[in-house]
Each structure stands twice: as structure tokens, then as C-alpha cells.
Amino acid sequence: MDSDTLDFSILNHTADLGILVRGSDLKELFRVAALSMLRVMVQAKPAEDTKRVKLSVTGDDLPDLMVRWLGEILYLLEGERVLVIRAEIDFISHSQLDATLATVPFDSNRHKIRCEIKAVTYHQIEVIQKSDHWEATIIFDL
């Protein structure tokens, strides 16, 4: 997770934190968004035995799909103690996403928490197409 080059920047918010994510296409945007969120949260070591997990998410539009997708990744960590190391988006439309995740059990000895993200909010959520790439703005509850 930490070895991957991810195109994102941190947005300042008085109480919380946001990210601005860029991707060449929608698949890349959603992949980068998930891994960027996790990079903000966890410092993980690479090259681990991973388990493949299939994940499907539906949403009402792209911003909703983004909130739900990131919410699923967050729940895996918070609720199931499963950390996503890599993600591939197999299919994406404006209302559905299918992904294959490489995961490891969260281990507080190997994975250092940098910052606790408690939820993905809909506040000022944006997923927009620029001339040659896609951008998303996401604000988290800390």
C-alpha cells in the first residue's frame, strides 16, 4: 500500500480532514481514493501474504458510489479488522462498482495507525470529470 504512487492531496478542514484525489479514468480514481484514504490512516509494510476478496457496491450516482465504496473499505478495517493492501476495480458504472481486494488481517504490531478516520461524509462530496482526468473531493469524519 505504501509503495504505490498515489495522486492525492490533503485538504484542510477545521475539525476534520479531506482528500483531493485524481485518476486518469473512473476505475483509477476509485482505486486511488480507497488506497489514499488508507494511507492517511495506516502505515503498512508491503509484501505480505494477502487474501483476495471480491466486493460489489451500488450507489445512486458517482458521489454516492464513492461514499459507499470508501465506507465499505473503512468498515472492513473498523468492523472486521481487515486491512486492504491493494485494490483493482474490475467494473464501474455510475451506480455500481465491482472490485477485487488484496487484504491482510489488521495487526497493530505491523500496522501503525497514523490517523483514525471514523466515517466518510457526504459533505461537499464531488466526483467530476476534467478535460483529461477525473477528480474527487472527499471529507472524512475524524
Next chain:
Amino acid sequence: MEMKHIKLEKIDDYRWRIPRTGAMRVPGLIFSNLELIQAVREDQSLIQVANVATLPGIVGHSLAMPDIHWGYGFPIGGVAAFDLEDGIVSPGGVGYDINCGCRLMTTRLRADEIRPSMRNIVSALFQNIPSGVGATGPIRLSKGDQAKVAVRGAAWAVQQGFGCAEDLERTEDQGVMEGADPSVLSARAIQRGKNQLGTLGSGNHFVEVQVVDEIYDLEKAHAYDLFEGQVTILIHSGSRGFGHQVCDDFLKEMSRHVLQESLVLPDRQLACAHIKSDLGRRYFAAMACAANYAWANRQILMHWTQETLQQLLSIRPGELGMKLLYDVCHNIAKKEQHMLDGNRVTLCVHRKGATRALPPGHPLLPGIYRDVGQPVLIPGDMGTHSYVLSGAEGAMSQSFGSSCHGAGRVLSRSKALKMAKGRAIHRELEDKGILVQSRGKRTLKEEMPEAYKDVSRVIDVVHKAGLAHKVARLTPLGVIKG
């Protein structure tokens, strides 16, 4: 809406108005002073006050307390009341940490008696009270027990031997919100709640050992059992992952509901449902479960704090004399009676980072506080002070019985981290006589005193605007944080 479109009018030294324009159904009213309002103008919280004013069924004003800062959807420090017939309930107007709140305990100890033991006290509290990200405690709830916690709140914890029945009358709403229905909870909410009861959490949650260092109102201080030099303990925690999941589940469902109903909202985080709709009712029932979980949580944390101090100081319960002064919630939506245009009406009051502040004589107050008013507990940052106030009549006439909830952040976490770079915050605090222990250095930096507004200025506005009156000031001696 952009900040440049927000018109802010000064009413007097402590009140500012955003006149009703565009889709706003009511004006905005911000309790603030000239100095505090400058920082508020720099973020987006005033836009959020105006956004809340557009929600269906809002009455009076879209309100903000002097600790207002930029939240998501509602501003932090926001208060809004809605008509039960055509009004809405919004999970974003309650917040993720449902019934995040504070409880203050008094003791018979004087600060001088425990100062030599403070390092050991902080260590022992840190060891005995589970804290940190995703922390789990020694309590494992079966699904049946979790349902009992969700329905009975603090009373469940008392029945299990955590604290005593007297604590319940010293808790807002006796530590239980009616209408809780565990059958509306998702499997995920139940999963996240089962191992987190009796845990503090992370971020701005804390247990703080303090000394009463200034009394402003002797009579009320006496009624609250507060005296100068006394040791008090303040706990700040909420409903943990359970409450977060409830909020998350219903935000998603309401986001879809808003699209289906073609409701136009200025911010998707304001997703809501009519109070009388099936979805609105189900959210209320789930929110009540999380609120009750939080009250049970703080009840348990208090008990472990008491046990820790007794063991460490080798004293009997009578010598420690720990008593709950009061427990307040500051992230909640409640159905309450208020006067509106001369009529007594029941409204749904959202408090997102705001504290209920009932005046003397209010029928909801327990007998012990009926003559003096509700204790209003306002934590500051860990380097300065916290305050005890008493609810005042001005809160009923101006803010639907509400006051502020803290100092309010002024720096983003990343700005705080930048400012703290190269500094040893724990050492700086120690130089001021405050011992701090936290899971990570990062938390300490993010939560450093400069990240917050000057709480005394916030309290000054609350006091002078007549929302609540100053009773006593508390200074930290030792803090544990997640």
C-alpha cells in the same frame, strides 16, 4: 452558497444575525463576540448555518453557539429545532458520535493531597481505561445484552454494578432515551458495538483529573458540591463505533430517500427524513439505542475511574467521596417542549456540539437541581480550563434551552501538526503542572491547546448572552487521551 454571499449583521456585542435570503426558511443567529466571529468568518461554518436554515420545518432561527466551527452538514456548535408535523430529523444534525458527552464527578479530595501521586494516577487511569483507535474493553456483550444496553442505557450499567441508582437522576434524561428499538439496528452496528462498551475512544475523548481553581457563584457551587481546591474528574466520550455505524447507515438510507423525494438540499450531508415518516421514526429508534449505549459507556468509565483512584490511593469509597455531579450529551436530537410565538409546542431539537442548559425551576430537572438550574459542563482544551455553568432562562427564550459544548477548534489537525513540529507537547504541559498520557504523540499534537479557541472567551459570551451562568472553573492536573 459562498462565504462572500453571507451577510452577517451585528445585533449587539454577543449576537449576530444572518438575514433570511434565498432558500433560507428562517434567519441565522450566532452567539459570538467581535474577536471570536473573526475566526468564524474564515471557515465555512456560517454557510453551514445558512444551509441548515433551508431545511423543511425549521422554526425560530438556525442557531450557532460561540464555539461554532466548520463541521459537515451542520456546523459544530449548531442548534436547530423542527416542527414535528412538517419538520425533518437529520443524522448529520446529530453527528456520527451520537450522545457524545461529558460527565463530571466531584470528590472529597483536595488537590494538594494528590499532587505527589499524580504521575501514578495518570498511569493507572491509562492502564485501567481502554482507549485508542478501535479499542475494545473487557466487556463482551451478547446480542441480548446489547439490546438491553440499547433500551435501558445507564440503568443497565447500574444494574450490572457500575455506580449507583443515585447517578441516574444526575444524568440528562436519567441516562435513557425513550423509544429505543434494537430491531431497527443493522448487523454492522451490532457487530461494532459488542466489544466497545467501557472504552474511551480516541481523538478529543479524555479522562481528566482537575482542581476547582475559581468559584464564581458560591451559592450554586455549594448546591453542586463544588469547593475551591477540590479534585474533580471529567470524562468525555460517546457511543463509539456503534453510534458511528447507526449514523452511517441512516445517512446512506436518507441520502437515497432525499433523491427519491426530490428534496433539494444545499449539502448532501444534510440528508434527512420527515420526523413522522417511517424512515424518520426508525432513525429516532436507532439513535436512541446509540444514545443509551453512550450513557451506559460513561457510567462504566466513571466506575473504573473510581476503582482506580481508590486502589491507587489506598482509600475507602467514603474517603474518596466520588459523586456524579452531572452527565450531559452534546450530539443529539430530542423531542422537547418549548415556547414558540407564545405557544407551548413540542419540537425536535438538534444539538450538534451543543449542551442542554435548563434554567432553575424547569420541570425536567431533578429535585436536587430544581432551584439552581442544570449543571452545564464545558470542557476546554487540555492546557487551560474547563467550566461548570448553570442553565439560565435566556437559553429557553433564545436557543431552545441550549448552550455551547467546548472551546471549539480553530486550527485544522494538519495545521496543528505543523505548528507542533519539533515540540514536545507533553513536556510543555508538564511545565504547566499538567501530566498527560496518550496512545500516540500525534493525538497530543492535534489536540494541543493552540488548536482550540480560548474557552474563557467562549464562556464569556455564553454568560453575557444569558444562556448559562458561570459557577466554577476547573484546571487540569492530569489527562489521559486515546
